[in-house]
Amino acid sequence: MSNSVWVSQLASTSAFGCLQSNGYSGALIRAYRTILGTDPNFTANIQNVQSAGMTAGAWVSLVGQMPTTDAATVAQKVKDANVQDAVLWLDTSGANYWPSDQSSAQSAFTSLLAAFKATGLSLGISTASSDWSSIFGADFSPASDLPLMYAHFDGVQSFSDFAPFGGWSTPTAKTYSGDTRLCGVQIDRIWQP
Numbered sequence: 001m002s003n004s005v006w007v008s009q010l011a012s013t014s015a016f017g018c019l020q021s022n023g024y025s026g027a028l029i030r031a032y033r034t035i036l037g038t039d040p041n042f043t044a045n046i047q048n049v050q051s052a053g054m055t056a057g058a059w060v061s062l063v064g065q066m067p068t069t070d071a072a073t074v075a076q077k078v079k080d081a082n083v084q085d086a087v088l089w090l091d092t093s094g095a096n097y098w099p100s101d102q103s104s105a106q107s108a109f110t111s112l113l114a115a116f117k118a119t120g121l122s123l124g125i126s127t128a129s130s131d132w133s134s135i136f137g138a139d140f141s142p143a144s145d146l147p148l149m150y151a152h153f154d155g156v157q158s159f160s161d162f163a164p165f166g167g168w169s170t171p172t173a174k175t176y177s178g179d180t181r182l183c184g185v186q187i188d189r190i191w192q193p
Helices: 011-020 040-049 071-081 102-117 127-137
Strands: 003-007 026-033 055-060 087-091 122-127 148-151 173-182 183-189
Touching: 003 055, 011 040, 011 183, 026 040, 026 071, 026 173, 040 055, 040 071, 071 087, 071 102, 087 102, 122 127
Parallel strands: 003 026, 026 055, 055 087, 087 122, 122 148, 148 173
Antiparallel strands: 003 183, 173 183
8 A cells, every 4th residue: 555545535537647646556445435325436436546557445434323234235346346455444433423332332333343344355444543442442452453544644654653552553554644635636645664
C-alpha cells in the first residue's frame, strides 16, 4: 500500500492518474456507506483506479446498525470488482453509529466481524484509538489478530505516535491526514512503511 489514498466519492480515471502523479500508488475505495448500504460508485471507482495504473483496495464503513447479512453482499461486490489489495478494511470510526453502551457495541461488532470472516476475505481494522476506546473500550480485543490501520491526523508519516490499544501492539498502516482535496478528489492520506 505504501502511499495511498482513502476515497469515498466517485472519481474519474484522470483524477486517479493525477493522484498517481502526485506520488500515490494505491486507492482504497468505499464499498459500504454507513447506514445507506453498498456504495453505488464502488465498481466504477475500482475500474477507474485500475485504469489509472494504481492498486485498488476496498473499505467498509462498519456501523452497529449494519445487518450481518450485508457482509456477504459487500464481499461479493469486492470479489466481482477484482480488487487487487488483499485486505478489506473495516472502518469503525464514528461513535454515533454504534450503540451508546459498550457491551451492546461490542456484541454488534463481534457479530459483524464473524459475518465478514465467514466471507473468506482477508480483513483489517481501520480506526482511531479514541474512537475504539469510546465505542468499545480500549481493552476490547476480538480483532487483534487482524492488521490495524490507525487514524491520527498529525500529518506525520511515522508510527512514533502509536500507543497500543485493542490488543494491537504494532500497526500496519496509518491514516495521517484527513479530509483534504487533491486532483479534485476528497481524500484521506495513508502511509505504510
